[in-house]
Amino acid sequence: MNELSWxxxxxxxxxxxxxxxxxxxxxxxxGGNSSAGQYKNEDGCLVWVDESADWEFTMILDGHKTALSVELVVDHFNKKKDGIQRVLMQPVGEALRRMDTFILDIFQEPDFMEACRRTTGETACMIVIRKDKYLWWFSIGDCILHVFHPELIALGERQLNQRSFYEWVGEVNTFEMPIPCYSSGKKELRQGESLILLTTDGLTECHGVTFADPEAVENTLKGVSVSEGVRKLLEEVRRKGVRDSTTIISWSVKIEETATMPSDL
Structure with a gap:
């Protein structure tokens, strides 16, 4: 098990x-440029990788006001790690169906909800899981998920979710409402190589570049390794003097199995 909690x-x-x-x-x-007034970082992330079981669990967070809500969510999910990983060890169909309710239940646990009421500040949060040839995501707020694959790019598809504003977990909490508001989805990955990338909004709100356009992100990543591509994106953010912190999670997946095609081909 490879993992990072930050x-x-x-x-x-x-x-x-x-x-x-x-x-x-x-x-x-x-963490942003101190020359622009930055002095703290309210982002966070959680990564678990089990290569033998063919899945990755990733979470990216973008806090507001303080990092306390980020700490709270990361700690809460670390406590739930064994349960989440048991679900992910199920066959892919069962695992990702169960994950829909499992993650929702984690966010709605009474003790966690009470801890949110006592914290200061709130955070956007996106969870992305890849198992076998499927991508699963759950998003509260305005973090972004890209998938780059030639077949999808040819049809103009690069970004899987729409940024959703005024959604958070923490002092202000989406899950306190009678109807919790979030977005979720599942995507069949195409045969061949797909590049998956999650980012906080420090990247897309970088002045002087067009990273709000997924094609600009794709072009920056072309022809280099995944880690080199992530570094190039962050170097541009630093060079433009951005104050806001930026966190990026990215990896490449090669799928051998054929993907769904239209019946007239």
Whole structure:
């Protein structure tokens, strides 16, 4: 098991760019530029990789006001690690069906909800799981998920989710409402190589570049390794003097199995 658990309050990476490999996954962190007024990092991430069981569990967080809500969510999911991993050891159909309710239940546990009420600040949170040839995601707020594959790119598909504003976990909590608001989805990965990338909004809101356009992200990643691509993105953020912190999780998956095709081919 390869894993990483981090909150910006552990190490802020202000003025510092770091790209680390967790198994096959590149995790890039940049805390923002102190010259622009940055002095803290409210991002976070959680990565678990089990190569023998053919799955990856990733979480990326973008806190608001303080990093306390990020710490709270990361700690809560670390406590649930054994249960989540037991679900992921099931056959893919059963595992990802069960994950729909399993993750929702984790966010709605009474003790966790009470801890959220007592914390200061709130966080966006995106969870992305890859098992076999399927991608599963659960998103609260405005983090972004890209998948780059030639067949999808040819049809203009690069970003799997839409940024959703005014959704958080923490002091302000999506799950306190009568109807919790979040987005989720599943995607069959195409045969061949897919590049998966999650990012906080420090990347997309970088002034002077067009990383809000998924094609600009794709072009930056072309022709280099996953870790080199993540570093190139973060170097551009640093060069443009961005204040906001940026966290990126990215990895490449090669699928041997054929994917769904239309009946008239």
């Amino acid at each position: 909150a910006g309050s552990d190490k802020d990476f202000v003025d510092e760019l770091d790209v680390s490999l967790i198994g096959s996954i590149a995790v890039g962190r940049f």
